[in-house]
Amino acid sequence: MAAQFEISDGIIAEHNAREQAWVAEDFDYLRTKLRRRNVDIEDLVARAQAFRVAIPSWGVGTGGTRFARFPGRGEPRDIFEKLEDCGAIFKLVRSTPAISLHIPWDQPDNAAKLLEFARARGLHFDAINSNTFQDQPAQKLSYKFGSLTHPDPAVRRQAIAHNIECIEIGRALGSKAITVWIGDGGNFPGQQHFRSVLARYLESMREIYQALPNDWRLFIEHKFYEPAFYSTVINDWGISYHCARELGPQAFCLVDLGHHAPNVNIEMIVARLIQFGKLAGFHFNDSKYGDDDLDSGSIKPFQLFLIFNELVDAELNAVKDFEPAYMLDQSHNITDPVESLMMSAGELVRAYVQAHLVDRQALAQAQEKCDPLMALQILKQAFTTDVAPILAVARQRSGGAIDPISVYRASGYRQMKDKERPATTGMAVGIV
Ligand code: RM4
Ligand code: MN
Ligand code: MN
Numbered sequence: 001m002a003a004q005f006e007i008s009d010g011i012i013a014e015h016n017a018r019e020q021a022w023v024a025e026d027f028d029y030l031r032t033k034l035r036r037r038n039v040d041i042e043d044l045v046a047r048a049q050a051f052r053v054a055i056p057s058w059g060v061g062t063g064g065t066r067f068a069r070f071p072g073r074g075e076p077r078d079i080f081e082k083l084e085d086c087g088a089i090f091k092l093v094r095s096t097p098a099i100s101l102h103i104p105w106d107q108p109d110n111a112a113k114l115l116e117f118a119r120a121r122g123l124h125f126d127a128i129n130s131n132t133f134q135d136q137p138a139q140k141l142s143y144k145f146g147s148l149t150h151p152d153p154a155v156r157r158q159a160i161a162h163n164i165e166c167i168e169i170g171r172a173l174g175s176k177a178i179t180v181w182i183g184d185g186g187n188f189p190g191q192q193h194f195r196s197v198l199a200r201y202l203e204s205m206r207e208i209y210q211a212l213p214n215d216w217r218l219f220i221e222h223k224f225y226e227p228a229f230y231s232t233v234i235n236d237w238g239i240s241y242h243c244a245r246e247l248g249p250q251a252f253c254l255v256d257l258g259h260h261a262p263n264v265n266i267e268m269i270v271a272r273l274i275q276f277g278k279l280a281g282f283h284f285n286d287s288k289y290g291d292d293d294l295d296s297g298s299i300k301p302f303q304l305f306l307i308f309n310e311l312v313d314a315e316l317n318a319v320k321d322f323e324p325a326y327m328l329d330q331s332h333n334i335t336d337p338v339e340s341l342m343m344s345a346g347e348l349v350r351a352y353v354q355a356h357l358v359d360r361q362a363l364a365q366a367q368e369k370c371d372p373l374m375a376l377q378i379l380k381q382a383f384t385t386d387v388a389p390i391l392a393v394a395r396q397r398s399g400g401a402i403d404p405i406s407v408y409r410a411s412g413y414r415q416m417k418d419k420e421r422p423a424t425t426g427m428a429v430g431i432v
Contacts, residue, residue, distance in 0.1 A: 005416035007088055007408070012401050015410065019392070019402040026389040037359070041390065044353050048394035051349045053284070053326040054098035054126040055341055057106040060085040063293065063331030072336060074417030077424050079106040080117055081417075085338055087121035088413055092404035093345050094395055098126035100327045101173065103166045104136055111172035118173075126177070127219060127281075127325055128170035132159040133183030133227065146184040148204035149197040149233050156204050164211045171213065177280075177325060179254055180208070181221035185228025185235075197233050202246055209247045218251045219280040219325070220244055223259035226291055236260075237269045244278050252280030256329055257307075258291040259283075267306040274314045274322065281325030282307075284348060293331035295340050297347030304347065305383045308355035316360065336414060342404045346391060353390055357382035 108114040132147030147159035222240040244251040273279035366374040
C-alpha cells in the first residue's frame with residue numbers, strides 16, 4: 001500500500017503556536033476565577049486529559065436516514081481506512097484511542113493485521129458490537145421475524161452463534177466486552193406473546209453469557225421502539241436490568257441516549273443503574289424526537305451535563321465496580337463524520353469537566369435544608385462556566401490541537417483522502 005496521507009505533528013504545532021496567546025490569557029483568567037471557588041484548574045486539566053470515549057467503526061462513514069444516504073467525499077471504504085480516520089481524530093483530540101468494532105460491517109479478515117495497524121496509530125479495540133438486526137448476504141436463516149427471540153430454535157441458534165463468534169473476534173483484538181442490541185419486536189398487537197419472547201431472549205442470552213471469558217462484560221442495550229414499532233423485546237432499562245440480574249455479575253445495562261421516549265429523565269435512570277451496580281456505559285448521541293443519532297450535546301447540552309453530574313458523583317464517591325464504557329453512537333448524514341466526532345468528543349469532555357465544577361458539599365447542604373432553588377443554582381453555576389480554555393490546554397498538553405477542527409480543515413485531510421479513496425459501489429453502512 002502506498003503511503004497514505006496523515007496529519008503531521010508540524011501542522012498541529014504551527015496552529016497551536018498561533019492560538020497560544022488567547023489560550024494562555026483565558027486560562028489564566030479562569031484559573032483566578034476558579035481559585036475563588038476553591039477549585040484547582042490543574043486538577044481539571046488532568047481530569048480532562050484522562051477522559052476517554054470510543055469511536056464506533058461505523059461512525060466515520062456517512063450514515064443514512066430512512067430515506068436516503070448522501071455519500072461524502074473520500075469516505076473510508078474498508079476497516080483499515082476507517083482506522084486511518086479514527087487515527088486522525090485521535091491525533092487531534094487525544095481522548096479517543098479506542099474503536100468499537102461492528103460485526104459483520106467491519107469484520108476483519110485478519111485480526112492480527114488489524115491489531116497491528118491499530119497499534120501503529122496508538123489505537124486499541126473496545127466493546128465489540130454484534131448485529132442480528134439485519135440479514136447478511138450469505139446468511140442461511142432470516143431475522144425478519146426476530147433473532148435471539150425468534151420462535152424457530154434454528155434461527156435463535158444462528159443468532160447465538162453469531163454473538164459467540166463476535167466474542168472470538170473481540171478476543172483476538174483485545175476487546176473486553178460485547179454489546180448486544182437486537183431489533184426483535186412486533187408491529188402488530190398479538191404478533192408476539194410478550195412473556196414467551198422475553199423467556200426466549202433470556203435463554204439465548206444465557207448461552208452467550210456462558211461463552212464470555214472471565215474478564216469480559218456483556219452489555220445489554222435497550223431501545224423502546226424501532227425497527228419494531230409496536231413492541232420491542234428489550235424495550236427499557238427495567239427489562240434490561242431484569243435481564244442483567246438474571247444473567248449474572250458479568251452482565252450490565254447500556255444506555256444509548258436516543259433509546260428513550262422523549263423527555264424521559266435519563267440522568268435518573270443512570271443514577272439508578274449506578275446504585276444497582278449495573279451500569280455498563282453509554283452510547284452517546286442527541287435527539288429531538290426519537291433515536292435520531294444527532295451529535296452529542298447538540299440539542300440538549302444541559303441533559304448531557306446532568307448525566308455527567310451523576311457519573312462524576314459516582315466517581316468521586318468511589319462507587320464499587322464503577323467502570324462505565326463510553327462510545328459515540330451517532331449518524332452523520334450532512335457533516336464530515338471526522339469533524340462531528342471530534343466536536344462530540346469535545347462536548348463530552350466539556351460536560352465531564354463542568355460536572356467536576358459542581359460544589360458537591362454545598363449541593364448536599366441545599367438538599368439537606370430542602371432548598372431546591374439553591375440546589376439548581378449550584379448546578380447552573382457549574383453548567384454555565386465556560387471551560388473551553390481547560391479543554392484546549394488539556395488537548396495541547398496531550399499533544400493534540402487547541403482547535404482540532406481548524407487544523408483538520410487546514411490540513412486538507414479530506415481532500416487528500418478523496419484522491420486516495422476513489423469511490424466504490426455498495427459502501428452503505430445502513431441506518432445507524
Ligand atoms: C441501534 C443501536 C445500536 C447500533 C445500531 C446500528 O439503534 O443504537 O447500538 O449498533 O443502531
Ligand atoms: Mn446504540
Ligand atoms: Mn440507536
